[in-house]
Amino acid sequence: MQLEFCGICKQFGARPVLRDISLKVPEFQSLAIVGPSGGGKTTLLRTIAGLEKPDSGRLRIGQDWLAFTEQALLAHRRSIGTVFQGYNLFPHLTALENVMLPLVKVHGVARGQARDTADALFKRFQLLAHAHQRPAELSGGQQQRVAIVRAIAIEPRFLIFDEPTSALDPEMTAEVLDCIAELRAEGRPLIIVTHNMGFAREVSDRCLFIAEGQILEEGRSAELFSAPQHPLMVNFLAKVLRY
Numbered sequence: 001m002q003l004e005f006c007g008i009c010k011q012f013g014a015r016p017v018l019r020d021i022s023l024k025v026p027e028f029q030s031l032a033i034v035g036p037s038g039g040g041k042t043t044l045l046r047t048i049a050g051l052e053k054p055d056s057g058r059l060r061i062g063q064d065w066l067a068f069t070e071q072a073l074l075a076h077r078r079s080i081g082t083v084f085q086g087y088n089l090f091p092h093l094t095a096l097e098n099v100m101l102p103l104v105k106v107h108g109v110a111r112g113q114a115r116d117t118a119d120a121l122f123k124r125f126q127l128l129a130h131a132h133q134r135p136a137e138l139s140g141g142q143q144q145r146v147a148i149v150r151a152i153a154i155e156p157r158f159l160i161f162d163e164p165t166s167a168l169d170p171e172m173t174a175e176v177l178d179c180i181a182e183l184r185a186e187g188r189p190l191i192i193v194t195h196n197m198g199f200a201r202e203v204s205d206r207c208l209f210i211a212e213g214q215i216l217e218e219g220r221s222a223e224l225f226s227a228p229q230h231p232l233m234v235n236f237l238a239k240v241l242r243y
């Protein structure tokens, strides 16, 4: 897929969070977004997901410029799969019901067909044994894998991840990262915000570095991580890779 930002600005109160972002991201399958905390990664991702309206500017996703009308945003949000930091599963529903609910209620899929889709995905992601458990009865890694299954069940145009492993211990992190790597191997378009530089490098073909509300560097991941150019990115990598 491709992305193009054209003069995107966003403020929260008096605070500019995205400062006039203009950039064409050439064709990619998997895009990583990295940068220091508070730099604007989540805000940019939420803008791409149609969850945040910029104050000004335009955004192209694939061939289409996104119209920031309520109706267009609603359709846009429904067409993509999102997985965020917290697990965001409904606590009173089983894992299976969590996956079936959006299919039935939002996408108008018949219950029987939704069940078949969910069953097939639970099988593929080794979650069948947990299908009838509620989120509180699942490990963090299992919950996050259910959230991933829920995101792909709707057959999204692309998937968005915002620090999907930041609340997990190393073993569960590996479990979830494996799952994302598998989605990449299947050829699904992905956009991933992560603090894990090894994973970002491994799983993405292109990468954006965002700090202070601006995209300071963009390029092929292999090159960007081995030879960063912008001093803030050089600094950032030196800091996060120190330990």
Ligand SMILES: Nc1ncnc2c1ncn2[C@@H]1O[C@H](COP(=O)(O)OP(=O)(O)OP(=O)(O)O)[C@@H](O)[C@H]1O
Pocket (backbone or CB within 6 Å): 012, 013, 017, 035, 036, 037, 038, 039, 040, 041, 042, 043, 044
């Ligand atoms: N809804 C909001 N209202 C007010 N300020 C906000 C809101 N969302 C984000 N901000 C501010 O915007 C700035 C950028 O936030 P953002 O969450 O996009 O950063 P980030 O790069 O995702 O950081 P992190 O790595 O910590 O998740 C921060 O200073 C944050 O406090």
Ligand SMILES: [Mg+2]
Pocket (backbone or CB within 6 Å): 041, 042, 043, 162
């Ligand atoms: Mg964030």
